[in-house]
Amino acid sequence: MSSLNRRVHRTAARAAALAACTAFTLTEPAAAAAGSTLKSAPLAPGLYQSAYSERNDVLWATSSVGQPPAPVTDSGLVRLDPDTLEVEATYPTPLDGSDDTIEAAYGIDVDDEHNTVWVTNTRNDSIAVYSQRMGRHLATVPGVAHAREIVVDEKRDTVWATAFGTGSVVAFNTRTYKETRRVTVEGSGPTGLAVNERTGAVHATDFTHDRIIRITPGSSEPRLLPTGDGPLSIALSANGRTAYTADQGAGGVSVVDLRKGAVVRSIATGQGAKSLAPVGRSARVLVVNRLDGSVSVVDTRSGAVKETIATNALPNHVHMSDASTAFLLDKSAAGPNGEDHVSRIDVAG
Numbered sequence: 001m002s003s004l005n006r007r008v009h010r011t012a013a014r015a016a017a018l019a020a021c022t023a024f025t026l027t028e029p030a031a032a033a034a035g036s037t038l039k040s041a042p043l044a045p046g047l048y049q050s051a052y053s054e055r056n057d058v059l060w061a062t063s064s065v066g067q068p069p070a071p072v073t074d075s076g077l078v079r080l081d082p083d084t085l086e087v088e089a090t091y092p093t094p095l096d097g098s099d100d101t102i103e104a105a106y107g108i109d110v111d112d113e114h115n116t117v118w119v120t121n122t123r124n125d126s127i128a129v130y131s132q133r134m135g136r137h138l139a140t141v142p143g144v145a146h147a148r149e150i151v152v153d154e155k156r157d158t159v160w161a162t163a164f165g166t167g168s169v170v171a172f173n174t175r176t177y178k179e180t181r182r183v184t185v186e187g188s189g190p191t192g193l194a195v196n197e198r199t200g201a202v203h204a205t206d207f208t209h210d211r212i213i214r215i216t217p218g219s220s221e222p223r224l225l226p227t228g229d230g231p232l233s234i235a236l237s238a239n240g241r242t243a244y245t246a247d248q249g250a251g252g253v254s255v256v257d258l259r260k261g262a263v264v265r266s267i268a269t270g271q272g273a274k275s276l277a278p279v280g281r282s283a284r285v286l287v288v289n290r291l292d293g294s295v296s297v298v299d300t301r302s303g304a305v306k307e308t309i310a311t312n313a314l315p316n317h318v319h320m321s322d323a324s325t326a327f328l329l330d331k332s333a334a335g336p337n338g339e340d341h342v343s344r345i346d347v348a349g
Helices: 003-016
Strands: 037-044 047-053 058-065 074-080 087-092 108-111 116-121 126-131 137-142 147-153 158-163 168-173 179-184 190-195 202-206 211-215 223-226 231-236 242-247 252-257 262-268 273-278 284-289 294-299 304-310 315-320 325-330 340-346
Touching: 037 058, 037 074, 047 108, 047 315, 047 325, 047 340, 058 108, 058 340, 108 147, 116 147, 126 147, 147 190, 158 190, 168 190, 168 202, 190 242, 202 231, 211 231, 223 262, 231 273, 242 284, 252 273, 252 284, 262 304, 273 315, 284 315, 294 315
Parallel strands: 190 231
Antiparallel strands: 037 340, 047 058, 058 074, 074 087, 108 116, 116 126, 126 137, 147 158, 158 168, 168 179, 190 202, 202 211, 211 223, 231 242, 242 252, 242 273, 252 262, 273 284, 284 294, 294 304, 315 325, 325 340
């Protein structure tokens, strides 16, 4: 998106947004060896995932404070300027009417067609939808046990979520919020999620059994494909023929040929590989190494780690907004008031 279009989008968005109440401090850029740069700002405690809205030129992030078994004491959606990392608004999540606990938001994706944000309320066994325009809570949909990841397929008016607690991958209509499909693989533990919007094929990582659950529109049974040790997150290549998984146990990324149903390359990146994102239409992916405090830039064709970018402690999730810009959330609690950080990575070509 051009700078002019970004300014136009931002002017309209700010007119509707609530006033921001969080101060921020942008750190100086940190140059990595091959030329990528990273800028960070303290954001909020309990950060988890982020998603970029092209329609509004806004970065959305989820935060939930409180580690099990302790209750969640605060949770919300944070709306950010993706260029400055400045907070534009913060929207608290509502109470769960069944037990008066806070609906704790973790996974997130945006639906720019309907101008909404979808989140997983992992500890409340539900998903929820919010308005992008004003952050208003529109609905909470129960019945998604330990909902972890959520992905919108705008082409089919569908949102998919992984239900780790029941070994299910569940689909909902993005207009009516009604459940439309549920695929359960007994004994599985679905975590990461990716959708091929061209074909409608859905791919979930089965963390429990080191495999991918592949669901296609015309098939009554899912296909199970191997991957590396402890696949937590998944992404697809631009042509949809290859899957990449962040393998937490192995500390790296698996490259999976979806036609052959085989791992064609395993690439070590660092301890606790947690999240990953493809770099545009290239063969490169960014891999978050949680325990090493770094992000690796990996060439999946050659199997080489091209660059290692140092981050704040405990990086948690990476999301790319375009072919060269990534956003990273950490759980460092290293901000002046114990906040976690948001970082923007400008990936070298």
